[in-house]
Amino acid sequence: MLKRTKIAQLLASEQPIAEVLVKGWVRTRRDAKDFSFIEVNDGSGLKNIQIIANNTLNNYEEVKKITTGSSLAVKGALVESKGGNQKFEVVASDVEIYSLAPDDFPLQKKKHTDEYLRTIAHLRPRTNKYGAAFRVRSELSYAIHKFFNERGFRYVHTPIITASDCEGAGEMFQVTTLDINNPPRTKDGKVDYSQDFFGKEARLTVSGQLNGEMFACALGDIYTFGPTFRAENSNTTRHAAEFWMIEPEMAFADIHDDMDLAEDMVKFCIRYVMNTCADDLALFDKYVEPGLLDKLNNILNHGFARITYAEAIDIMQKSGHKFEYKPEFGIDMQTEHERFLAEQHFKRPVIVRDYPKEIKAFYMRLNDDGRTVAAMDVLVPGIGELIGGSQREERYDVLVKRIRENGMHEKDYEWYLDSRRYGSVPHAGFGLGFERMMMLVTGIGNIRDVIPFPRTPKSVNF
């Protein structure tokens, strides 16, 4: 029995092969005088293989009906192509048609807009651009695991359903089995969650960090990589309701170890994808973001700039640049500020650290100055905030004080506080939006186009 060979493997062949079996989907068919050219793609790579289907095939009349989108199995010889655009092609000895696509197949042999392709997200991976994007997504995921695994980090599966709302940040999706049209009520008329599945209110996670910290304080270095949910009504090219987040956490580490890890990880992942997805990145460089490869090489070849928040404010104040929101110590950084620093001033990734405590989360470690915390954000040209992280507050008393300052209740964080009661250690970590790294690496400008089936406000299709 002849086994199927993937097209990427055939095109990488050193020499012709007498008999091969190719399976895939038809991108286009062109008739010549006594034969037909069929371009087939099986998703193994960007490039198609050209099939020569001669009129001597016993089902040639059927072959001439093959349309874009049809599926085939082709047996034949891999030979050097007489045409100029490809090294090899397959001269078919047998063409088996699995299924002919009717003439309403939505993908035409032309460029479609991203907006249109989003309406057929179930078919768009069959296009060059989206096939490339999702191959890169797969390789980039693997790069993440490879990076952490090689450094001795353990992969921890933190829960997706949770009762705590982590940093109190962001709207959350509620998880319930109650009948929302007729929920049980307590005597005072409130919904009686004691009768809900978990016996209390439950939600989808916005971050695995607090759970991750517990495991870092046991296994040492850990990371999470999984889906995360935000019910924010955010309508931007950089936000989705469901996205994937990477959250490493290191015991016995400070803010500087954290920044080193972030920079190493970003560079490792970029380098990995440039090695494994060269064809796909070349397509993005040509059609999606001209200059992409130069940009990525620039990131690899330079250290990330590292400054404090106070220095960042100072740079902006002295820049003479006109900002809509005036840079002053104490303000939360606006998109325009982040873009200025990364794109205009440094022209490479910048890590800003030591933010005023008022604008950052309660768990970030208070610096000795008493007014800033050991938080760091990695700002990247074109993307903005790629990573947000911090050294965690390991001192029990300080942490409790910060919880109270933020109007939160320490009784909700008893299990979290245990890690500071029993063998507390300095530790640090960060969160990275996986889709944002996808956007950085591919040059694709909309988060909806780097997730297979995007979930955004008013949109849960497929």
Place this chain on the structure above:
RNA sequence: UCCGGCUUAGCUCAGCGGUAGAGCAAUCGGCUGUUAACCGAUUGGUCGCCUGUUCGAAUCAGGCAGCCGGAGCCA
């Protein structure tokens, strides 16, 4: 959520008060070792939805919805 823009054939768009157009796709035919092939013909539309102005609305006004871009929130 706020601000702005868009919504006309399968796709991309033009038309901007007088009753619907182009390119591409599709279909049919021709030509051809082609490269999103080429040439010719044909098919194809309650102009997002509702209300109003007008003799007459794709075109003007109001409302609604969806999409896109920017901002906020953040990853």
